[in-house]
Amino acid sequence: MSQSTPTHQRLAFMLRINPGMGEGYDQRHQQVWPEMLDLLSRSGISDYSIFRRDETLFLVLSIAADDTFDAVWQRIEADPINTRWQDSMAPYFQPLTNLRPNERFPMFQQVFYMP
């Protein structure tokens, strides 16, 4: 596409929550701890959407073009705020399946973009 060098890359992955836990999941995400939001921002994440239909979540976010998702996630995981958040959210999630080697999450590739 005829675009100038992009400053950000767009990443996406899918997660599944347990049956019947959708409304609770949504409620938790209407009141994410301010310190957790701050950690995500400081770690390099922006323009972060979570979409849900029933038990399927689709997460889309931006990081800097010269960063990597792995590096971003390591910065997040190094902070005890994240440990507390993930512990509190763990009951919602189904185990991850079909991961490829070295994948943390089932990552999607952006194959089309129109501004």
Place this chain on the structure above:
Amino acid sequence: MSQSTPTHQRLAFMLRINPGMGEGYDQRHQQVWPEMLDLLSRSGISDYSIFRRDETLFLVLSIAADDTFDAVWQRIEADPINTRWQDSMAPYFQPLTNLRPNERFPMFQQVFYMP
């Protein structure tokens, strides 16, 4: 969330393509017809990403806050350019399943957003 009135709404839905057709799908989307891109823009779509992992597609796009996806899609479908594009893409797609009443596509709700 403490944001000013948004000018756009973010929509998302999921599609499935037939096994083994991922690379062909990607190639087609690296060379979407200019008149098709123009039709999408004119019909009110912007910031449109398609993400793929194997046979699963996740499509995320923006429309004006005071528009509806149904109205946007009717404008697109009224144009013969779209008919030609959809006819050429039809062999890629698996039939839609689990649609709810009045749904065109399996729509997701944005349950979290962080700028």
